[in-house]
Amino acid sequence: MERYRQFEPILISEFKSSAWTHPEHNHNHYELIFILSGEGSHVINGYAVPYQSDAVFFIGPEEYHYFDIRKETHFIYLKFTDAYIYRTTAESGNLTRQLEYLIKSRETHQHGFPLLAADLQTVRLLFNVIASLKHDIFANQDLIWHQLLCISMLLARNMPELQMDGPRSRDLQAMFCYIHKNIYTPNLLRSQVMAPHFNIAADYLGTYFKRHVGMTIRTYIHQYRNRLIRQRIAAGRMILKEIAEEFGLTDVSHLTKILGKEV
Incomplete structure (x- = not known):
């Protein structure tokens, strides 16, 4: 299994694909993934999670994953490291704690987020804002940070951690x-x-x-x-x-x- 390494504190990627070209892998960073459109399965730690438009996934360094695409999929990726999270801890306070909560809650990584309709609409808008800032990540990193914190707050209140069998x-x-x-x-x-x-x-x-x-x-x-x-x-x-x-x-x-x- 391959391990992808990211040295930049934050990266944004937006692309469409009809066939997934990456092997099963993990990485040294976090990935917040939004599916603008498409259909298929996201295989996380060997567990296949069906996805369609508006799906949200959060992947940590301990997870290994890949996508099985059945219908052309439009992805927005926000990739960030610990160095990016903790560069602003003193200023962010309680908001950073919401992000830490998502990072530690592995069940969320495994299953994704069943968002309420109103929250989903807001999350979709926030990801579109993030995608619009990708042309100059260095100049926009503080703007991106605030979008990330907003998304983390919305995801935290839609946590599926209790939706387990047994x-x-x-x-x-x-x-x-x-x-x-x-x-x-x-x-x-x-x-x-x-x-x-x-x-x-x-x-x-x-x-x-x-x-x-x-x-x-x-x-x-x-x-x-x-x-x-x-x-x-x-x-x-x-x-x-x-x-x-x-x-x-x-x-x-x-x-x-x-x-x-x-x-």
């Missing part, structure tokens, strides 16, 4: 989504607070999570939060005090303590 998988995915949405509010990540959301006893929550994930819920929260913090530090746009405040930590010493030698 109650155990559905409950587990709901736990992941709860953690990802509330990672900035430590008080909401205590077992006594989380358990009622899933109709489960607080004492059993940790056992259930470890049985199905292979690690404790505390370890998962710790690793996910540290990953986000390290990305902010690497971007160099926020001082440690600002990062500590964003994640609800008491002070910088608390932040450095949880990261240990990584800061």
Whole structure:
């Protein structure tokens, strides 16, 4: 399987195709894909997702995929890297968190977005704006960023993460989504607070999570939060005090303590 590498922080691609010419592949960046018209299947991690006009897909570096085109398809691609996301974290705040939520929610990557009609109309317009900015990406990168944030907000409120077969998988995915949405509010990540959301006893929550994930819920929260913090530090746009405040930590010493030698 091939791995495509992108060195630019952001790229926009718009094209039509009747036959997919790329092999099954993954990549080192994120891809937000809009189908203006066409019909076929998007094969993601070996799972075929039928698509037609107005389909939206979000693909992360961990996914491998290709398209099986049955009717000429008009694509708009927005490709971006972590460097693009975290260059503006300090200014974007809560909006960037919506994008982080989409990035972490792998079920969304697998199945796409069943958008409400009104939201779909807006998303279609936003993708058309993005396509119109492709002639000079460097000059338009801030405009593109704001379109991306708007799209991420619309997609986040159409999340299909609970539309899965089997109650155990559905409950587990709901736990992941709860953690990802509330990672900035430590008080909401205590077992006594989380358990009622899933109709489960607080004492059993940790056992259930470890049985199905292979690690404790505390370890998962710790690793996910540290990953986000390290990305902010690497971007160099926020001082440690600002990062500590964003994640609800008491002070910088608390932040450095949880990261240990990584800061």
